[in-house]
Amino acid sequence: MGSLQETQLPQFEFLTKKPYTPPSWAAHLTPTPSHLFSLGHFPTPIHKWNLPNLPKNTQVYVKRDDLSGMQLSGNKVRKLEFLMAEAVEEGADCVITIGGVQSNHCRATAVAAKYLNLDCYLILRTTKDLVYRDPGLDGNLLVERLAGARIELVSEEDYYRLGRDELINILKNKLLGEGRKPYVIPMGGSTSLATWGYIEAVREIQQQLKQGNVVGATFDDIVVACGSGCTGAGLALGSRLSHLGAQVHAYSSWGSPDYFYDYAQGLLDGLQAGLKARDIIDIKDAKGLGYAINTKEELIFLKEIAEETGIILDPVYSGKAAFQMMRDMADDPAKWEGRKVLFIHTGGLLSLYDNMEAVAPLVGNWQRMDICR
Template sequence: MGEVAKSVAKVEEGFLGLMRPYKPPSWALHLNPIPSHVFSLAHVPTPIHKWNVPGTPANTEVYIKREDLCGVQLSGNKARKLEFLLADAVSHGSDCVITMGGMQSNHCRATAVAARYLNLDCFLILCMYESQTERDPGLAGNLLIERLVGAHVEVVSWEAFAKYGSSGLLNSLKKQLEKNGRRPYIIPVGGSNSLGTWGYIEAVREIEQQLQQPEFDEMTFDSIVAPCGSSGTVVGLSLGSWLSTLKAEAKGLGYASSSTEELVFIKEVAEATGVILDPVYSGKAAYGFVKDMRENPKKWEGKRVLFIHTGGIFALYDKATKVMSNMVGRWKRMDINESIPLKDASECW
């Protein structure tokens, strides 16, 4: 049996899904290369619903596409990229994957989970401050999920990342694994390459199909607002032209660093709408988007906007005990009136 056949057989042992031939939308046929196969990993289509986010100007309608609901451990937009990247890994006969990111990388967590679905080993290179590299990285947020599913975690300093770059570090680990007889497949930081981009092409096709359903009555959006880039930059996209329509930046203090104002905003949105944003991408993007609506209401009045929630809730756990404990009060010991009758012996727990 060839290596590719062995990899496919190993995947079939660990996953009930299907690697199927890929057929792109007609408007993407001019792109090259077109993927040959794709896995079905995410729970799609992810829903679109109205979002009464605080700060919306009069006569402005905001909707939200819930990419955070494409799975539990796999949640977020990265799952769409991985459907194509892991299909390519299996087709090349790989028995493990390597990728890289920050300590609370949503991409690394999604890769570890998706690889386990497919019975592939996963090796993660996670960046942290030099002073922390000699001790256990802990179990906060995404790290807990990664380590629960058995990912191999390799920690490096941000200084090493700056010196060697992601390509140098990923290829170095690849060579080490190959010396041990492994067949690794490198997934770039964030899954960001031409193959991974097809995941977003599928997301656009999905939105088009959803808007044709009776409940949307062929609705159109004036703008689509989505988090992108490692600094949480807010970008507004027009469905038809893909031109940027919103020039607001929300990177704040930088990647994975949250200001008090951003965290307070996340708390306000959760309390007002039940939608929980993440502190690295969707929270920063929504904060910048709403800030712009509040400061420039005339620009948004009468508009219909779709916000893409790209997931990442697990990174919020890393912030919880450090900076959010004083934001989420509303607890006290219950006052029990002594006149309450005692529990009946026949009652369950």
């Protein structure tokens, strides 16, 4: 069998840049993307989520954006479809992005770049004592390194001292000096352009409702984790413009609601939407002990949801959002009673590897098979 270089590979659909036509109700937003790459497996399914202890007559459905393709990459795929099209349009030969050492966004970017024959440079934040060591192959790092991403480790101290933009500029200038043409993707892939990914997702949800994939005409509420603000902003903007009518609730995994309202407002202003973020999205704090830090109660919740419903939630984003949603329902059942809720599962399964030691005592359901012969 010949090598990959010697073999003529078929032209897959996701390798073709396709013209993009926005939904009619979003056509006035500007700038409007001209193209996208079909990187994901869409539409992602919506199905009933039989969560325990719901308020009276409350129904919860889950939209499985954790199944969007690109090595379990979740919500990042929808953003990257537009961002990668712009990178190619601008003639980039590589992409740069930044995040934590187990960033789902960085892993998705590494895979998307390789799909499109672009080099990928990842600036990953880690602890001071690990910055000079091999980062290992746990979780997202395994996919990134197998896909050939160039890993640039920085300590948390340097990350916060210099800031994300400065670190990106250092690497960008280095690559420019080597004759490269880098395209920069900010943390989480959150830009006004990327917001189109979840504006488009609202059109997808509408189509699924019309096709009868879900019982009933619409949803009363949409719930999603908030890690950078772009996904929630896109859903809220799409819900308002399309008259879907769903109230969007975003649960932040770090930072304050005020920070995310301001960030979401910048995304809306970048699209000349003429709307106020505080009018179209409800942002609540769900970070608990802090970013990517879990209480035992949160981890027990993840285990129980997986055991009872078969849905695996990540501990950083969707897990915290679902945990806080259920707590809110328990604290104020009348507010949620009789509502039809759509929970957006944004993926992140591989980040569970960072919590293996804490999770292990909760899943002791094994034994040596008793063989009597």
